[in-house]
Amino acid sequence: MSGIGLSFHLLALAVLIQTAELLAIRRSWSDEGIWRWPVLRREFANFPSWFLFPLDALLSERGFHGLLWIRLLGSVIALFSPPNAALLAMFFITTLLIALRWRGTFNGGSDTMTALVSFGLWEAVYFGDTPWLARGGLALIAVALTLSYVVAGAAKLTHSAWREGKALGAFLRIPGYDHPPAWAKRVLEDPVRARRASHAILAFECAFPLAWLHPAICAAFLSVGVIFHLANFAVFGLNRFFFAWLAAYPILLAWTRGSV
Amino acid sequence: MARLIRSRTFQLFRVLIPSWRFFDVADPMPVLEFRLAAGDGDLGPWTDAIGVPYERKAWQLFWNATENERLARHSLVRQLLDDVNDAVEEDISRSVSYELVRSLVLDRISRKPPGERRRFQFRMTLGSEEILLSPEEDFAE
Numbered sequence: 001m002s003g004i005g006l007s008f009h010l011l012a013l014a015v016l017i018q019t020a021e022l023l024a025i026r027r028s029w030s031d032e033g034i035w036r037w038p039v040l041r042r043e044f045a046n047f048p049s050w051f052l053f054p055l056d057a058l059l060s061e062r063g064f065h066g067l068l069w070i071r072l073l074g075s076v077i078a079l080f081s082p083p084n085a086a087l088l089a090m091f092f093i094t095t096l097l098i099a100l101r102w103r104g105t106f107n108g109g110s111d112t113m114t115a116l117v118s119f120g121l122w123e124a125v126y127f128g129d130t131p132w133l134a135r136g137g138l139a140l141i142a143v144a145l146t147l148s149y150v151v152a153g154a155a156k157l158t159h160s161a162w163r164e165g166k167a168l169g170a171f172l173r174i175p176g177y178d179h180p181p182a183w184a185k186r187v188l189e190d191p192v193r194a195r196r197a198s199h200a201i202l203a204f205e206c207a208f209p210l211a212w213l214h215p216a217i218c219a220a221f222l223s224v225g226v227i228f229h230l231a232n233f234a235v236f237g238l239n240r241f242f243f244a245w246l247a248a249y250p251i252l253l254a255w256t257r258g259s260v
Numbered sequence: 261m262a263r264l265i266r267s268r269t270f271q272l273f274r275v276l277i278p279s280w281r282f283f284d285v286a287d288p289m290p291v292l293e294f295r296l297a298a299g300d301g302d303l304g305p306w307t308d309a310i311g312v313p314y315e316r317k318a319w320q321l322f323w324n325a326t327e328n329e330r331l332a333r334h335s336l337v338r339q340l341l342d343d344v345n346d347a348v349e350e351d352i353s354r355s356v357s358y359e360l361v362r363s364l365v366l367d368r369i370s371r372k373p374p375g376e377r378r379r380f381q382f383r384m385t386l387g388s389e390e391i392l393l394s395p396e397e398d399f400a401e
């Protein structure tokens with residue numbers, strides 16, 4: 001399977017899980033729930049009516065329910081079909097609409113990565129006959145993937161708490177993330193192991209651009225990346241990040257192999 | 261510039277603007293709590309309004325709807341804190357964030373036995389500082 005094909009199917013899996021999860025919490029975004037459209041739409045009151053009209057149709061409880069079902073159906077079709085520009089465009093647009101419905105994002109960076117991979121793959125598939133445009137879409141994904149690690153690593157590096165290995169423990173005391181699994185607690189309560197874990201994360205994130213040098217190096221970085229995201233899921237519960245980032249991996253690997 | 265980036269309109273479209281600064285600073289997170297009164301008496305003790313995570317299982321890698329919704333609740337409370345800090349409304353109780361957070365509290369209260377929920381009040385704290393205290397309200401069934 002080509003890098004684009006594998007990426008497309010992994011993206012479909014990410015979209016399928018995201019959408020099914022949103023359908024499962026309908027109570028929260030219903031008109032009797034927390035994120036009620038009649039309240040949310042006030043934030044769009046200053047937008048032009050040509051923008052507000054489709055939002056009302058698509059983001060009201062009924063419209064949003066239909067939108068999610070269409071997205072779910074599209075993701076199931078995508079799991080079993082070759083890369084398809086129409087499905088990718090739909091994934092991109094619905095990701096933006098879902099983000100708007102949740103006042104920016106539902107799940108932070110995982111929504112952004114889903115949008116980027118959807119758009120990049122759409123460009124690559126839609127402009128398949130125009131190599132420079134197609135490669136541009138794939139480059140967008142590969143560069144965004146690299147920046148996602150490097151920027152995160154560089155930002156951490158500026159903080160002494162990360163360099164001294166104290167930051168991870170501090171995150172696990174923040175409400176929302178303060179119920180880590182027992183093994184993570186044991187590791188992070190031991191200053192030596194906590195420092196090693198911090199340094200390993202810094203090294204992986206900051207050194208990620210080396211993945212561009214050779215397919216074998218890239219495969220090694222991506223393998224570590226899989227473990228990194230699984231650990232993030234185990235400690236922080238960020239399952240959507242795992243699938244959104246995984247969908248971008250085949251593109252970078254294909255790029256280093258010169259097969260895009 | 262910082263104010264523009266924090267503005268609500270900008271935030272609505274932030275999915276298009278990658279910000280990959282994941283977990284760089286362990287900023288304190290606001291805590292949302294509520295308290296109830298069964299009748300006309302005093303309000304009871306403060307109770308967490310967001311909920312604590314379940315013990316994580318491997319299968320939640322593929323299905324984590326409840327946990328992701330809980331993280332979204334945390335984000336919503338964070339948005340209210342930002343709105344309070346930025347004074348987006350002269351009266352914060354008229355803001356969208358406040359109204360959504362109030363709905364969040366009502367959602368939690370609605371899971372309590374009917375006899376325990378005659379009146380309610382909620383507050384947002386950051387560390388030991390009380391950032392916001394709602395007026396006492398009657399709970400409409």
